[in-house]
Amino acid sequence: MVAHTLEYTDSNQDQRGYAVKDSAPRSRGKIDPMARFGQLEPSNLKVGYDKLKELQDADEQVKKIFSLEYADDKEIQVYRKSKLVREIQKDPTDYSLPVKIAVLTVHIRAVAKQLNISKKDLLAKEKLLGLIGRRRKFLKQLRQTDFERFERLLTELGITFTLPPPPQAIRFHTRRYLEKLVVRRKAREQRLKALGEFLTERKNRQMKEIIQLKKELGLDLTEEEVSYIDSEAESG
Structure with a gap:
């Protein structure tokens, strides 16, 4: 990519004294077009075209059109996924934990590569964290069920798995801290007691209003309402 730089020097000023653009372009570095393939061969056919009988006997120029050299980033990612899954799968119907992890x-x-290009992409960052969390969950399950397959998969994929840090040592509480806990517990019990009394009072008030309204309308009372009237009569 070529960019023009603005140099504020005496040689780059016109007759009116304004700075003008430098006529000599300055290169920012060339991007290697083969870098996006990584370890893949650009001559390999894209996914879906490698099994076509027509392309097996076709001319090299025709094969080149359907190869990775003319594929976009999404098609290259699909090829990488298909290649890695074939290496991990035991058979075409295998969709076990190792395949999901792959x-x-x-x-x-792919998302990490995108973040390296645009580091302020918050959606990509959120997606990356979600994918890492899901993979960590599957790795943890595989580690618990098949430890040998777990270690072999880490080597095949070239990834690492870090165990969570061990719990910290138990802290011995001081007398002052325990006294604070007692005070907080008593305050919480008082709040819960006051809340219970408030809810009971509101329930009784609503029950009285419902019973009175049903009597005015001539409706039958439920067993709960009848038992409430009996309990009120006994307490009264």
Whole structure:
């Protein structure tokens, strides 16, 4: 990519004294077009075209059109995912935890590559954290069920798994801290007691209003309402 730089020097001023653009372009560095393939061969056919019989006997120029060299980033990612899944799968119908972890690894690397280009992409960052969390969950399950397959998968995918830090040592509470806990517990009990009394009073008030309204309308009372009237009569 070529960019013009603005140099404020005596040689770059016109007759009116304004700075003008430097006529000599300055290069910011060339981007290697083969970098997006990584370890893939650009001559490999894209996913879906590698099994076509027509392309097997076709001319090299025709194969080149359907190869990774003319593929976009999404098609290259699909090829990477398909290639990695084929290496992990035991058979075409295998969709076990290792296969899911491999698929998530491909997506994680693609999103991480996007974040390296645009570091302020918050949506991509949120997506990356979600994918890492899902993969960590699957890795934890695989570690508990098949530890040998777990270690072999880490080597095949070139990833690491870090265990959570051990719990910190138990802190011995001081007398002052325990006294604060007692005060907080008593205050909480008082708040709960006051809340219970308030709710009971509101329920009784609503029950009285419902019973009075039903009597005025001539409606039958429920068993709960009848038992409430009996309890009020006994307490009164």
